[in-house]
Each structure stands twice: as C-alpha cells, then as structure tokens.
Amino acid sequence: MNVSRIGQDVHMLQNDLRARADELLRKLAGEHAQLRDDQWLAIEALVAHNRRALVVQRTGWGKSAVYFISAKLLRASGRGPTVIVSPLLALMRNQVAAAQRADVVAATINSGNITEWSAIHERIAGGEIDVLLVSPERLNNPDFRDQVLPHLARDAGLVVVDEAHCVSDWGHDFRPDYRRIRTLLTELEPNTPVLATTATANDRVVTDVAAQLGVGGDDETLILRGGLDRESLHLSVLNVGGGARRAAWVAQHLNDLPGSGIVYTLTVSAAEDLAALLTDQGHSVAAYTGKTDTAEREQLESDLLNNEVKALIATSALGMGFDKPDLGFVLHVGAPSSPISYYQHIGRAGRSAQRAEVILLPAAEDRDIWRYFASVAFPPEESVKSVLAALRTDRALSTPALEPLVDLGRSRLEMVLKVLDVDGAVKRVKGGWISTGAEWTYDYERYGRLSEARDSEQRAMLDYAELKTCRMVFLRRQLDDPLLGTNPAPCGRCDNCGGARFSATISDSTTAATDARLSRPGVTLAPRKQWPTGMRSLGVALSGKIHTGAEQGRAIGRLTDLGWGQRLRTLLQQPDGPVDEDVVSAAVEVLKAWNWGQRPSAVLAMPHHTHPILTETLAQRLAQVGKLDFLGVLPRRANHPVANAHNSAYRVAALHESWEPPHVAETGPILLVDATTDTGWTFTVAAHSLRQAGAPAVLPFAIASVS
Known part of the structure; x- marks a missing residue:
C-alpha cells in the first residue's frame, strides 16, 4: 500500500471539497466572500467525517452558511435532506431565502403554512427537498411525529439545531419543545452528522446544550467557540426617567439615529402605545408583537428590510434570526431581565455596517415587569401533580377539556404538559394528552437553580445600567467570551469608553406633547x-x-x-x-x-x-x-x-x-x-x-x- 499516494488522494479530496464550499459561499454571500477558518473546520467535520459539532459564535458570524453549504455538499454526495430545527417564523423565512441563493431547495413546516404541509410531505417523500426547516413544536405533533419524523430520522443527511440555547434550562429563551430533539437524535442512523449553533450561550448554557443534544461528551465532538466582540456596536445607556419620559426621548431623538432599526419594549401594550405615539408625531413606525398576524409580520419585516419604516416597535417576538445586515440601531425602552437576552437582541444591529448605535433606556418600573414574568414561571408541585392526577392512560383529554380539572391558566397548563411530555410522564396523541403511567417527581433542585440563575441575571442587568467601566467587556464577561482574557482592553466605543454621544435631555414641547398623548x-x-x-x-x-x-x-x-x-x-x-x-x-x-x-x-x-x-x-x-x-x-x-x-x-x-x-x-x-x-x-x-x-x-x- 502506497501510504504517500493515499495521503495525496485525501489531500486532493479535501481541496476539492474546500473549492466547492468556497463556490457555494460566494453564491450565498457575494463574490468576495471567504470562508472563515472555523466555518471550514465545521463544514469539513460534518461533511467529510460525519462528526457532531457545537458552534457558538456571535451574531452575523455566518453560522447559517455552515449548515447550508454542508447540506448542499452532503446532498451532492447522495445523502438525504438536512433537517433544521428552527424556532421562529421570521428566522425560517430568512433561512429559506438564503438557501435559494445557494441553489438549495428548502421548505418549512410551521404554524404559518398549514395549508402547504401535505404537499411538502409529498416532496420530502419524493426526494425533491434539500433542506427542511421544522419548528420544535412540530416535533411532537402526533401525525408528524409518527408518520414523517421516523422517515426523516432514517434518511436525514444532516440534523441542525439552530438557536440551540433554547434547549437549555439555563438559556434565556428555554423552550420545552426543544428538549424533544434528544429523541430525534437517538433515532438517527449511525454516523449522521449533527450541528448545533447559537450566538448567546455562556459556559453554563454551552455545557447544558452539549448534554441535552448528546454533543460535547466525547473526544469525537468538535466545539467551535469564538469571540463575541462586535466592533460595529456602540453601546450607550441613558437614564432619562420612567413613564412617559422614555417615550418622549424616543419621539425627540428617533430621527437622530442612523438608518432604520428596532425599538424593543418589554410588553405588548408598551409596543402598541409607543408605536401609536410615534405615528401621531409623524414618525414612520409600526408595532410588531406576538399578537401581530403572521401575514402582517411578513410585511413588516419586509418594510424594515427595505427601509420603508424608520423602526419597528417590537417585543421579543422580533428576535432570533431576523437578518438585516445594515440595521442601524437597536434601542430598548426597558431593560430585558438578562444580559444574555440583551446581547441576543442587540446582535441584530450592525452586521455589515461599520457603525450601529445600541441604546438602553432603563427605569425602575422594569423590575415590576420582571417580577410579573417570573410569577408565571413553572408552577408549584401541587399544580403539576393535579395535571397528572387528571390525566388517564386509556382516554385522551384535550387541553380545553383538561382546563376545568386543574387550576392552571391555558399557557401555564400547556407549559406543564410539554415539560411532563419531555420527562416521559405524559404523551401527546390524537385528541389530546394521556398519562404514560411513568413515575414523575418534582425537581426542586432544578427549579431552585433556575430561580437563582434568574435572580443573578437580573442583578447583572441592574449593574449594566449603572456601569462606569466598559460595557462591551461587561457583556462579553457575562457570556463567558473565551477570547476575553483576564485583563481585557476596553472597547473604546461605548459611552463609558469614548464619551456620551446622546443627550438625556428632552425639550419641554416634546415632553408636553408626549404627556398629553399618553x-x-x-x-x-x-x-x-x-x-x-x-x-x-x-x-x-x-x-x-x-x-x-x-x-x-x-x-x-x-x-x-x-x-x-x-x-x-x-x-x-x-x-x-x-x-x-x-x-x-x-x-x-x-x-x-x-x-x-x-x-x-x-x-x-x-x-x-x-x-x-x-x-x-x-x-x-x-x-x-x-x-x-x-x-x-x-x-x-x-x-x-x-x-x-x-x-x-x-x-x-x-x-x-x-x-x-x-x-x-x-x-x-x-x-x-x-x-x-x-x-x-x-x-x-x-x-x-x-x-x-x-x-x-x-x-x-x-x-x-x-x-
């Protein structure tokens, strides 16, 4: 055997794979785009070596390029379609559009396109689809779980878990449905590559995601974790006061901000009120919340992408995955309760721009809203056990039928059912839910840790608002940035490093007009x-x-x-x-x-x-x-x-x-x-x-x- 010749052949195959990857990247991102070293390492691990990988890189780094290029290369070698578990409709729409640029045939199954599900299932069966994007909630739909998912698990060429921090109890956007991905992974054919990606994960979340997805536990797994500094972001905090004063500041200064952007609020009513106020004062804005209809969301996203509005006044419904490379600013009227969540929001800005303004307007009333959301977290033991006691093993109960039997509101009841489903105590079937009969115990230690983590993150956001040192260093430290080092240099761009760029003053006329309206x-x-x-x-x-x-x-x-x-x-x-x-x-x-x-x-x-x-x-x-x-x-x-x-x-x-x-x-x-x-x-x-x-x-x- 000629070992030297084998080595040359492997090298040639690697060069060929790299050349094809570069070509696909240029279709995705433009003729001058070049693969980052870690992008290539991930693609090579997935396509050439069928490995599992966890990629934790900042927003705008190019994680989607890794899985679309890998999907196309695997498809060209005869492998099955790539399955991408993706959390938000806005993210899915952007991903499908990006896939088309690389000649990747992509389709999505989610709550917004129910009428297309049957045709998509047929196209999957016919081998016409390169990439299928699936919402985590679909993984436990009885028909999809029992009829479609087994075929995908058997035939998948690659499985991608996007925004993988949602898997983690410790993550800022934990979703019980994401835990079902573990079931999908256990049913995959041997040597099926798996990729998990996220931009917002500290050490705790990285460890938990690795455990939940079965990645990171052995030497065969590739973990690629990069720095989180974003040189285009200029961070500022302005303490202008609470109530109407924050709205007045936005009304006066919105047009001073570059380009178009997003103004985040903590509640739906605040988004609607602020959008109405700004519209009355002549600003081109619109509200975007969880109450916004799907079709209207698509139009609003398009309006922002095309700079037809100055800003969307949004809740966290406009978050993960919304991709406008030249987004000029992100402004928060109210502080999120977690630095990780805050970093995820501001990561929407300045992806391809040299400069983007990131401004936080905090106030004492933010803490009242944090307390409210904490109060509707996972219910106490007696409430959960009442759900288990009400369910039977021989007859399904729908969620509306179950409601009169337990003292839980609809949203909290649905959360309990999902957690119990993931834990194996209940099962979703046609017609509703049944008990599996499996023993279940309330994990006091787990929920206690989550409560402590939530309190710690809230204190960190209060510290961020009062910070006198570098704001970017603070956020990077909160996310355990591996490139931060023990004695990091200040960013030189935030208000604490380079001086205030915006005044907290508000004119009397704007204050009066805002007070009158609100x-x-x-x-x-x-x-x-x-x-x-x-x-x-x-x-x-x-x-x-x-x-x-x-x-x-x-x-x-x-x-x-x-x-x-x-x-x-x-x-x-x-x-x-x-x-x-x-x-x-x-x-x-x-x-x-x-x-x-x-x-x-x-x-x-x-x-x-x-x-x-x-x-x-x-x-x-x-x-x-x-x-x-x-x-x-x-x-x-x-x-x-x-x-x-x-x-x-x-x-x-x-x-x-x-x-x-x-x-x-x-x-x-x-x-x-x-x-x-x-x-x-x-x-x-x-x-x-x-x-x-x-x-x-x-x-x-x-x-x-x-x-």
Missing part, C-alpha cells in the same frame, strides 16, 4: 363571549355563548401602559383609602368619551379584595357627578371565599353565586365599578348575576386593567 385615559375592556368548557364537571350549569354577561367596558389605563401605568401602579401599591380627585377626573373623561348605546342610570361598586374604600368612593363620586343612583356595594354572600383561581373554569366556579344582587329590576343600565380587572371573569359573572336579577345591561368600569 395621559389620555381610556382602555376598552372587551366582554367575555363564551363560558369556559367543562363547567358542569365543577357543578356549575353555565355553558356555550354568554347571553347574560357584561357589555363592552372601559378602564382608565393598563398597569403596563407607558403613560398611566406608573401612576396606576403607584396608586394600587398605596394603602386603601378614599379616591383622589385626579382619578375621578380621569374616570369622568373616559366616561364622557364612551359612546354607549344607552346611558347608565345607576352605579354599583364591586367589593374589591384589597381596595374596597377606593372602589366604593370612586363609585360614589361618579354617581354624584353623573347624577346617577348609587346602589352601594354589591353584597358578597356570607362565607363565600374570594376567588383567586388562575384557571378560567375554576375562577368562574368560585365566582358563581358569590354575590347577593340588590333590587335592580326597576333600574336602567348599571355602571359596575371595580379597582382592577384582569381576566374579565369577575365583571362577567357579576354582570350575569345582575342580569338574572333584572338589570337590562351592565357596563363594567375599572381604574386599572392588569394586563
């Missing part, structure tokens, strides 16, 4: 139209459409509003007491603008659990100002507990027949006043009781809407 009270409260399913199982004879409920209502504002939010939170944090005249004035202004069909003739106060005096005195004042009959406080039945359930069915059952309606048969429409409203069920069930007692209509009014 101080305008009035939020619509949509009426509940359908009773929860399964009420009879709780002993309550309510079902179907609601014919004796509340009319459309109003509130002064939401606790998350940019304008009224801070004032309402402050009001409700104070001890109970008589209503202030400014609250009365705001309520009167809302009532004046209320275009009701028939004016109320009486006012009735709800017995609020924490602010009964505030509620009753407001109802009295509204009756006095409007010359309406004051009916007092809706009496609660003796020994009936206050309803505090989280689940709709349980809440309605707790509220049902809990009041003694006064004599209302002779009255006209009733204005029903409460301090707060959240789900709307308290107003709905109270209105039902009043309608049953003879009230012709019930008009709900609250000081604050919680959500």
